[in-house]
Amino acid sequence: MTIPPRLRRALIRLNRDTSFLALGAPLHLFTGFALFMMFGLVWEIIEGRDSTAPVVLAFALVLTGISAPALTAAQRRRFRRLLGIDIASPGWRRPWRQFGYHCLAGTLFGALEALTVGLLLAGVSAALVPVWIYALPAHWRTEHVGYATQTAYLSVAGLIVLAVVPSLAAAVVRLESQTVPSLLGRSREEDLAQRVEDLTESRAGAVHAAGAERRRIERDLHDGAQQRLVSLALNLGLAKATLTDLSPEARQVIDAAHRGAKEAIEELSSLVRGLHPAVLDELGLDAALSGLAARAPLPVRLRVDLPQRLAPAVEAVAYFVVSEALTNVAKHAQEASRADVTVALLGEILRVVIADDGLGGADAAKGSGLTGLVQRVRSVDGTFRMSSPVGGPTVMSVELPCPR
Known part of the structure; x- marks a missing residue:
């Protein structure tokens, strides 16, 4: 049945x-x-x-x-x-x-x-x-x-x-x-607090995973494609120096290939530094920012006061904040002739201040790369403030929590 x-x-x-x-x-x-x-x-x-x-x-x-x-x-x-x-x-x-x-x-x-x-x-x-x-x-x-x-x-x-x-x-x-x-x-309040804690841990894990993935890509490019391009440029340079009986057309082709290989190396090096500079892991934020200031298209006065190494995620965010800020100054700051970068650890807060002597008028709500910068700061519970009155100067202030 x-x-x-x-x-x-x-x-x-x-x-x-x-x-x-x-x-x-x-x-x-x-x-x-x-x-x-x-x-x-x-x-x-x-x-x-x-x-x-x-x-x-x-x-x-x-x-x-x-x-x-x-x-x-x-x-x-x-x-x-x-x-x-x-x-x-x-x-x-x-x-x-x-x-x-x-x-x-x-x-x-x-x-x-x-x-x-x-x-x-x-x-x-x-x-x-x-x-x-x-x-x-x-x-x-x-x-x-x-x-x-x-x-x-x-x-x-x-x-x-x-x-x-x-x-x-x-x-x-x-x-x-x-x-x-x-x-x-x-209670509902305790559930919400637990939910916030879970989301915070999840976001921290996502930030850590993204940073690890960027470091892996940087190593793969540096040890793989970049090394092959360097080898190619060396071989082309040797060919130019040793093959003296080449026709003008062949030498012209080798010269163009040599220049293209060197340009590709420069572009790839810039890309690798943009993903995650190796010096940041090896020597810390101070050395990485010094290299960044030396490569900037305008004079940069850098002051760093860090008595200790910080969390990798915080160092990465601080580095990219300064990098993107200097890029924005070079591209968008009208009549800017120099920039000042100050990085200091105040208790459990890392304070990063970037200032330029341009004409101001920047607005984070209107893009210019500032929106991505704000999102990067918020990924580690940081705060972003900017003052850019018309006539200048423009001052960006970023505070990143660094719990001990």
Whole structure:
């Protein structure tokens, strides 16, 4: 016999709900009984009937406080295994929420669970009365002439109860699943704080992975394509110097190829430095910025005060901030004749200031490479400020956190 899919799903859901309620009722009623006993002890203290009641009450309160985390863990396992709801552990924060749930809300839920499970058992018992009647000796049925009518009434009542129990069980389960996580789990503020922490760690991992990938590409280009181009340029130079019997056309072709190889080497070197300069990993930010200032198309006065090496991600962001800022000064700063770069570690903050003597008027919202610079700074929780009044000067200030 094949059970219809709809009926099968209903039976599975009923089994899940009743199992959930049956496991929860003892836990909740235990705490309810403990609460009732504590109220009784309080009444004994008020009436002055038992001199040992205060000691017993204090012991009961301590025992309840100690057992609250264990009861909370049991409830969390019940939700996870039967309903698939994972209630985050609240730790030791706000223990009053756990205590309040087990002593107050838990008692109400325990009563509802016991009522639902009791109705289910009563419904099954009443619906099966005809079967049990025929299991009795025959003389009993002979002595009780009106048993058939009473049996029919009980059986119908049991079937009605069984028809109502699934909806009642589902309602109680839904009520608990919507209420309990906020009492036994973390609060909304704690969830948001955890989410922020997870996102921060995820972003830090992404920044680290991107930096590692840039370093890998830089090594591959430096050790692979760049070395081949250098070898090609050397061979072409040797060909020019040693092959003296070449025709003018052939020598012209070799000269053009030699120039192209050297230009390609320069472009590739610039690209490699733009990806991730090797000197930044080997010698640190001070040396990398010194090389950057020496290659700048305009005079740069560089001042660096770094007593120690910083995190690789912070050093990389600071380097590229200065690089992009100097590029913007050279390309977009009108009548700029020099630039000043100051890098200093102030406590746990790396402060980078780039200034030029141009006519100003720069706006980060209008592009000019500044938008990418701002995004790069924000990738490590840094702050970016710029002052560029018309007439100048333009001053960029970047602060990057450097936790020790």
